[in-house]
Amino acid sequence: MDSYYKSEHLPNFGKISEGSPELAEKFFAYYGAVFEEGALSKREKALIALAVSHALQCPYCIDAYTKASLQQGSDLEQMTEAVHVASAIRGGASLIHGLQMLDQVDRLSM
Numbered sequence: 001m002d003s004y005y006k007s008e009h010l011p012n013f014g015k016i017s018e019g020s021p022e023l024a025e026k027f028f029a030y031y032g033a034v035f036e037e038g039a040l041s042k043r044e045k046a047l048i049a050l051a052v053s054h055a056l057q058c059p060y061c062i063d064a065y066t067k068a069s070l071q072q073g074s075d076l077e078q079m080t081e082a083v084h085v086a087s088a089i090r091g092g093a094s095l096i097h098g099l100q101m102l103d104q105v106d107r108l109s110m
Helices: 007-019 021-034 042-056 059-071 076-096 098-109
Strands: none
Touching: 007 021, 007 059, 042 059, 042 076, 059 076, 076 098
């Protein structure tokens, strides 16, 4: 099945530097530094990235951070829980914006 997203793109992410090597170098240096061990472990960072990947609905990121989470020692239960955290935050964000609708209804109904 042909789709817009192609899994073969993921291993070629570095090719994005062809348009601007200087900016790509800066981005990849920053990206690498972010995922180094720090106040958060590499495992925790991979789980956060997995959750964010689902909230952003990026199939490339989902593939990459599913793999990274497994490589860093997370199990399916932990990964699923991280996805549920992202889902709860995304759902809550949609619901809180409902207050915007309620304000609008109040203004228009007066």
